[in-house]
Amino acid sequence: MSNTINIDGQTIPFQEGQTIIEAATAAGVYIPHLCHKPGYTPHGSCKLCTVNVNGRNCSACTFPAAEGQNIINNSRELTHDRQKITQMLFVEGNHLCPSCEKTGNCQLQAVAYQLNMVDNHFPHFYPHREMDASHPDILLDHNRCIFCNLCVRASAEKDGKNVFAISGRGINKHLIVNSASGKLKDSAIDINDCAAHVCPTGAILIKRTGYQVPIGQRIYDHQSISTVALTQEQEHGE
Amino acid sequence: MKNFIQTVLAEAEYQPTRLLQILRAVQTQYQHIPAEAIVYLAEMLNIPKTRIIAVIEFYSFFHLTPQGRYDILISDSITDLMLGKENIINYLSAVLDVKVGQLSKDGLVSLNNTSCTGICDQGPAALINGYPVPRLDREKIDEIATLIFQQMPVTEWPSHLLVVADNIKKSGLLLNNLITSGSSLTASLTRGLPDTLDELEQSGLRGRGGAGFKTATKWRLCAEENSDQHFVVCNADEGEPGTFKDRVLLNSFADQVFEGMTLCAFTIGARQGFLYLRGEYLYLKHKLEFILQQRRANGLLGKNILQQGFDFDIEICLGAGAYICGEESALIESLEGKPGIPRNRPPYPVSQGFLNKPTVVNNVETFFAAAAIAVNGGAWFAQVGTEKSAGSKILSISGDCESPGIYEYAFGTPIRTILNECGAKQVLGVQIGGPSGVFISNQELDRKLAFEDLATGGSFIVFDETRNIFDIVKNFTHFFAHESCGFCTPCRVGTSLLKNRFDKIVEGHGSAGDVVELELLSKLVKNQSHCGLGQTAANPILTTLERYPELYQQQLKKISYEPGFDLDAALDVARRMAHRNDSAAHLIQVED
Numbered sequence: 149m150s151n152t153i154n155i156d157g158q159t160i161p162f163q164e165g166q167t168i169i170e171a172a173t174a175a176g177v178y179i180p181h182l183c184h185k186p187g188y189t190p191h192g193s194c195k196l197c198t199v200n201v202n203g204r205n206c207s208a209c210t211f212p213a214a215e216g217q218n219i220i221n222n223s224r225e226l227t228h229d230r231q232k233i234t235q236m237l238f239v240e241g242n243h244l245c246p247s248c249e250k251t252g253n254c255q256l257q258a259v260a261y262q263l264n265m266v267d268n269h270f271p272h273f274y275p276h277r278e279m280d281a282s283h284p285d286i287l288l289d290h291n292r293c294i295f296c297n298l299c300v301r302a303s304a305e306k307d308g309k310n311v312f313a314i315s316g317r318g319i320n321k322h323l324i325v326n327s328a329s330g331k332l333k334d335s336a337i338d339i340n341d342c343a344a345h346v347c348p349t350g351a352i353l354i355k356r357t358g359y360q361v362p363i364g365q366r367i368y369d370h371q372s373i374s375t376v377a378l379t380q381e382q383e384h385g386e
Numbered sequence: 387m388k389n390f391i392q393t394v395l396a397e398a399e400y401q402p403t404r405l406l407q408i409l410r411a412v413q414t415q416y417q418h419i420p421a422e423a424i425v426y427l428a429e430m431l432n433i434p435k436t437r438i439i440a441v442i443e444f445y446s447f448f449h450l451t452p453q454g455r456y457d458i459l460i461s462d463s464i465t466d467l468m469l470g471k472e473n474i475i476n477y478l479s480a481v482l483d484v485k486v487g488q489l490s491k492d493g494l495v496s497l498n499n500t501s502c503t504g505i506c507d508q509g510p511a512a513l514i515n516g517y518p519v520p521r522l523d524r525e526k527i528d529e530i531a532t533l534i535f536q537q538m539p540v541t542e543w544p545s546h547l548l549v550v551a552d553n554i555k556k557s558g559l560l561l562n563n564l565i566t567s568g569s570s571l572t573a574s575l576t577r578g579l580p581d582t583l584d585e586l587e588q589s590g591l592r593g594r595g596g597a598g599f600k601t602a603t604k605w606r607l608c609a610e611e612n613s614d615q616h617f618v619v620c621n622a623d624e625g626e627p628g629t630f631k632d633r634v635l636l637n638s639f640a641d642q643v644f645e646g647m648t649l650c651a652f653t654i655g656a657r658q659g660f661l662y663l664r665g666e667y668l669y670l671k672h673k674l675e676f677i678l679q680q681r682r683a684n685g686l687l688g689k690n691i692l693q694q695g696f697d698f699d700i701e702i703c704l705g706a707g708a709y710i711c712g713e714e715s716a717l718i719e720s721l722e723g724k725p726g727i728p729r730n731r732p733p734y735p736v737s738q739g740f741l742n743k744p745t746v747v748n749n750v751e752t753f754f755a756a757a758a759i760a761v762n763g764g765a766w767f768a769q770v771g772t773e774k775s776a777g778s779k780i781l782s783i784s785g786d787c788e789s790p791g792i793y794e795y796a797f798g799t800p801i802r803t804i805l806n807e808c809g810a811k812q813v814l815g816v817q818i819g820g821p822s823g824v825f826i827s828n829q830e831l832d833r834k835l836a837f838e839d840l841a842t843g844g845s846f847i848v849f850d851e852t853r854n855i856f857d858i859v860k861n862f863t864h865f866f867a868h869e870s871c872g873f874c875t876p877c878r879v880g881t882s883l884l885k886n887r888f889d890k891i892v893e894g895h896g897s898a899g900d901v902v903e904l905e906l907l908s909k910l911v912k913n914q915s916h917c918g919l920g921q922t923a924a925n926p927i928l929t930t931l932e933r934y935p936e937l938y939q940q941q942l943k944k945i946s947y948e949p950g951f952d953l954d955a956a957l958d959v960a961r962r963m964a965h966r967n968d969s970a971a972h973l974i975q976v977e978d
Contacts, residue, residue, distance in 0.1 A: 190730065192730045192874075192916065193873050193874050193875070193916070194874075194875055195874050195875050195876055195914055195915075195916065196875075198914055205913060205914065207730065207916075210730040211732075212732065229910055229913065229914055232910055233875050233876055233910075233914060236875050236876065236879035236880065236883070237875055237879070239879070239883075240875075240878070240879045270879075270883055271883070271886065271887075271950045271951075273882070294875075295872070295878075310434040310436065312436070313434065313436030313437060313439070313440050314440065315436070315439050315440040315443040315444070316440075316443045316444065316872065317443065317444050317708070317725075317869075317870070317871055317872050318867065318868065318869070318870040318871065318872040318878060318881070318882070319867065319870070319872065319878060319879065319881075319882040320443075320872070321872040321878065324436050324439055324440070325436070326434050326435055326436040328425070
């Protein structure tokens, strides 16, 4: 194996065409992320996976691994910045973890645990965002959308339907639905679509499944997202 | 409506990449993009309806709800504010009986702010149905109001209202040595294209948009990419507040700019080029089309150029009010008919640009200079300037000076010389490179115009000692929050947090902790953002915090913590509901 990169002093092999995060995951190194998911076109928007490559900050999910890269992933500075970026995601929307039925299964919440986020730090925006409960099986709560684009990509790339898009500019960004009424019930989405299950937060929920697993027995109640992500994403790679 | 849209679509050859042009036509016809039009366009272009809505909601000049038959936008750039913009917009609002941000009851007029019209040397300026109206005063407003009430089309208004001057105050290497049409192509073909690229290399020309990448290297890299198609794009999305030199170059020397693009096309093997013109310069389009037509007639564009077997043509594409489209990859997205969101890099445009084909994107001034270098040679250009910054730079100077306008200086010129020549007195500081650049104080006027010291795309805004630093920083900070594309978290949320925190301090509600937080947040947004907008959005705050820490301190309350909201004011609704306003119904927020 001649192709290697170095992450925090550890030599890691990579294959031509792999991104840094792909090489890291295969080698069991966790880089925090929300908008990245193996098998989906990289997006690079959440910025949690920012690593320092030879002195420059780059998104590990989009930046190609290349020979001679000296990468810092675990540093005090990066952890601090990742925590602040996560706090930004919390104050931008309306995230009320204790009353959200996704609690314990939510990647945003789990990343916050991982980064030792104990408060929201920034002043809240308290935006007015609506809920779309029109669909018989799927609930869309805009309050928790973090614009990771995974539902957009899932619908376009996996389901071939283009149900979702992100519209607007700047802080006014919002998720929109491709249907005559703009409501989920009139769209082509189906409960079995990838787009219905890919949301890393509680923005897209499957109805009538909320408390089937009791709080306290959920994914991130006992395991860190680093362990869960590495297990799931390595499996995907194999 | 379907008939109209059919005509528009036919003109755009049913190409989804031309979505911005299509929407522009619909917006002009109906003063907004009607829901019915969106459904029909989605069907006819075979694209999701959501893509059309995403484009409409991304660009400032597109609207889902009707605007006035006279849509008035007032430039909110700092230079317009310094020239009395607030007074002008209030007067307009009164005379036309329409509130800012609203549509008049009869649907005749809508009045709004816009980030910058690119006429900073002739403010306060407006765009009315896309046409620029510079140097507004009360007299002109009265005249405009009469024309509007008579419902006279803007195209028929007296020309003295609509004339934008070039204001070229000082010519240098390039403006003194304009080339004749076709001469750079003939010279290059005589010399040979590889040798011409060598001359360009020798000239040391670096991109004039601000980043300063070596032009010859960019062209060479693009030429070496193996592809069935290559593209040339001229970035005329001059959105940096305080910059207007590209407007002047296109107004008076477009032929030389097109020649530079054609030269680039020869070098890299492109058959198609685009001039991406910012929406605010719509009024130049007709003139530019005419010049392109002339070049075609003279055998300098189109099929078999100069009988040498080269085919190349240029299409003009208009933006729709988004500063971010000046970023080259966002510009390419916009050219493809999408929201202007900067791409992830690598790949870079030279290998995967327009339609993922190798593309050279250069600034207007870069192509203008390249054409002159092809005629006069690399040494001619390199003899001027400094070691790392060859040649000259065309500047747009505005703000507090006697003669705002266009100035061309050799690189290496001290800022003091430039200020003296434009008639700047009692200078407080200069914003170099626009809001995304650097604010230098009057202690730094011996610094030099050069990539190795003060690099700039060309915007110089002069402030004299009567100006308040906070007014300037506030304008810039709000500008960035408004123009952030919102793609990445640190910029989308961070620019708005910066705006709110800065306002809190300036409005007198800040404590020591707020300044610390402002600085930390600025650094985070700078270091973690996806593209140049976010990476520079905090510059106005960081550069003034560094130079004027005492000014920030003076704004602060002498307590350790001050909340971001007024608790007592928040109780106002409760007091009204309870019909009481006694002292016990009020709260003192923080005690020392």
